Amino acid sequence: xxxxxxxxxxxSDLSGTQLRVRALETILTEKGYVEPAALDRIVEAYETxxxxxxxxxxxxxxxxxAAFKRWLLEDATHAIVDxxxxxxxxxxxxxxxxTERTHNMVVCTLCSCYPWDVLGLPPTWYKSSAxxxxxxxxxxxxxxxxxxxxxxxxxxxxxxxxxxxxFIVVPMRPPGTEGxxxxxxxxxxxxxCMVGTxxxxxxx
Amino acid sequence: MNGVHDMGGxxxxxxxxxxxxxxxxxxxxxxxxxxxxxxxxxxxxxNIDQTRAAIxxxxxxxxxxxxxxxxxxxxxxxxLVERGLVDLEEMTAGHALRPGKVPSPKLMPADVDxxxxxxxxxxxxxNSPRYKPGDLVRTRNLNPPTHTRLPRxxxxxxxxxxxxxxxxxxPDSAAIGEGDNPQWLYTVCFDGQELxxxxxxxxxxxxxxxFEPYLEALRD
Numbered sequence: 383x384x385x386x387x388x389x390x391x392x393x394s395d396l397s398g399t400q401l402r403v404r405a406l407e408t409i410l411t412e413k414g415y416v417e418p419a420a421l422d423r424i425v426e427a428y429e430t431x432x433x434x435x436x437x438x439x440x441x442x443x444x445x446x447x448a449a450f451k452r453w454l455l456e457d458a459t460h461a462i463v464d465x466x467x468x469x470x471x472x473x474x475x476x477x478x479x480x481t482e483r484t485h486n487m488v489v490c491t492l493c494s495c496y497p498w499d500v501l502g503l504p505p506t507w508y509k510s511s512a513x514x515x516x517x518x519x520x521x522x523x524x525x526x527x528x529x530x531x532x533x534x535x536x537x538x539x540x541x542x543x544x545x546x547x548x549f550i551v552v553p554m555r556p557p558g559t560e561g562x563x564x565x566x567x568x569x570x571x572x573x574x575c576m577v578g579t580x581x582x583x584x585x586x
Numbered sequence: 587m588n589g590v591h592d593m594g595g596x597x598x599x600x601x602x603x604x605x606x607x608x609x610x611x612x613x614x615x616x617x618x619x620x621x622x623x624x625x626x627x628x629x630x631x632x633n634i635d636q637t638r639a640a641i642x643x644x645x646x647x648x649x650x651x652x653x654x655x656x657x658x659x660x661x662x663x664x665x666l667v668e669r670g671l672v673d674l675e676e677m678t679a680g681h682a683l684r685p686g687k688v689p690s691p692k693l694m695p696a697d698v699d700x701x702x703x704x705x706x707x708x709x710x711x712x713n714s715p716r717y718k719p720g721d722l723v724r725t726r727n728l729n730p731p732t733h734t735r736l737p738r739x740x741x742x743x744x745x746x747x748x749x750x751x752x753x754x755x756x757p758d759s760a761a762i763g764e765g766d767n768p769q770w771l772y773t774v775c776f777d778g779q780e781l782x783x784x785x786x787x788x789x790x791x792x793x794x795x796x797f798e799p800y801l802e803a804l805r806d
Contacts, residue, residue, distance in 0.1 A: 399656045403615045405680040406622055406662060409672055413686030415629060416693065421621035423698040428620070429610045432702065472704020474751070484791075491594030491737050493638055494654065499704055503620075506612075507604045509654045515596040518739065518792050519782055527602040537789045542594065544735045545771050545795035546634075546707040547751055574604070 433502035487578030709768035733761035
């Protein structure tokens with residue numbers, strides 16, 4: 383991320399960090415604290431298996447199955463696992479639904495808490511000082527940075543993830559998708575939709 | 587702790603810049619850093635609140651300059667050194683100079699998938715919740731020099747209890763080694779104008795997840 387725009391600041395000691403991480407891995411391996419093959423598997427899990435496609439399946443199921451949606455809004459962790467939508471979802475997941483009245487947006491102002499189990503690792507912007515500072519005071523301005531403009535009468539509800547509860551936004555199903563399969567609907571559900579900084583694009 | 591990490595409502599950080607097709611990791615070391623942190627978390631030598639506190643304890647100028655995974659690398663080194671599990675001489679050498687200290691659970695490849703699912707922080711309650719949905723509450727004006735999850739922008743503010751989330755590990759205690767000390771957890775919602783004044787967007791609502799010790803009943 384040398385010259386990456388989303389960096390909080392420039393000029394940090396990147397090569398130093400790289401060396402520090404390499405040294406830590408070597409030392410912890412030699413001391414018997416970590417197993418490099420387990421590290422490989424963690425990286426691989428987040429690069430290939432755990433990501434927003436899981437959350438997209440959850441949303442698509444909620445759009446097509448009213449009973450599941452009620453359950454999801456009541457108890458997201460158990461609804462998702464027990465309905466077989468995803469195998470591993472940790473405790474305290476909370477699904478919040480966008481409506482004509484209210485648009486939901488999720489932030490963690492104190493660190494970068496994020497629903498990893500259903501969305502994977504957070505993007506850099508979610509962890510940035512810009513997002514963490516502004517989401518709670520100027521969410522409409524933040525949405526504008528994403529090219530999202532909501533009607534003036536829409537209430538914006540920001541959820542600051544200050545405990546071990548985690549939040550996933552269930553966006554409104556776009557018009558023009560009647561009769562679509564769950565799989566096809568899931569393709570409309572982006573990561574940003576489920577954080578509340580995006581809206582599903584209606585089909586052309 | 588009133589640190590720079592407590593950013594809600596600050597100005598001056600500029601626009602949010604989403605990156606199109608962002609990769610999971612921008613550099614290989616970021617993935618290794620994340621994995622090392624997760625693997626050492628599995629060893630049970632510290633709890634999640636202690637890891638957050640260790641980030642907050644970075645000097646503010648370092649915190650603001652470092653990227654997310656740079657903070658994780660500094661945090662891991664600091665926690666290992668503080669606990670005597672690695673020493674600075676070894677960090678300089680880039681190799682272990684002494685054998686490992688304590689046998690702790692070691693994360694093996696077969697256990698990785700299970701270990702990545704989030705843990706549970708609900709604990710058995712020793713009392714009934716003091717507040718119920720619909721109650722008006724005021725957040726306390728607390729300024730502990732140690733870890734807390736009550737953000738500054740939401741201290742001393744009037745909000746409405748929306749939901750009781752159960753009885754959870756209390757981060758303020760767990761972070762300083764005082765055990766789980768379970769407390770009731772609530773979603774408390776504030777009007778934008780209560781937080782940011784009368785010029786705030788009248789159609790803004792902000793909620794925090796507030797532990798019972800952060801709240802007091804509102805008496806008018």
